Amino acid sequence: GAVVSQHPSRVICKSGTSVKIECRSLDFQATTMFWYRQFPKKSLMLMATSNEGSKATYEQGVEKDKFLINHASLTLSTLTVTSAHPEDSSFYICSAQTRSAYEQYFGPGTRLTVT
């Protein structure tokens, strides 16, 4: 089956620093990757859609300069939280999709804690 990995699974950083989260499709080529944010006991909020080789499309209200997304290859997308603040603490989840398939395959998520 299609597997998506995320690294790291947990990260703690100090306020003002930047953190990079990787999302990889392990056994398939993902033309599109999505980044979500999940608040405790709440739904997944789509942050941005990333297509390989092009700029990410951000959802309304998501700061593109704060959440930098790069989709450099068909198997890797990265999310960099720049100048992180405690309010950025959250669970970040990526998903990947192939051009021909409807299904999104989800990563296990990354727990970010900003102190």
Place this chain on the structure above:
Amino acid sequence: AQRVTQPEKLLSVFKGAPVELKCNYSYSGSPELFWYVQYSRQRLQLLLRHISRESIKGFTADLNKGETSFHLKKPFAQEEDSAMYYCALSAGGKLIFGQGTTLQVKP
């Protein structure tokens, strides 16, 4: 506006009881709807989609365009069904998720 509503945050039933997880949607086009499940400490995974009209793990969901609903049903709940369930709408290539319902199946 495109929206998915799951009115129940928590649904608690006893093993063997019927289950219905409610989902209502708002979408101007032809909807494509999904149910995703997240078991404890596991990633989100697709449970079923309305187009396939299949039953997965005993769960079924019927799209009712008149009532704009896509409720998830299972006639006899099992303890292993305990999980978080999300209804999702595909719109413009993106998934819009409901708030999620925690299903708790008690022994």
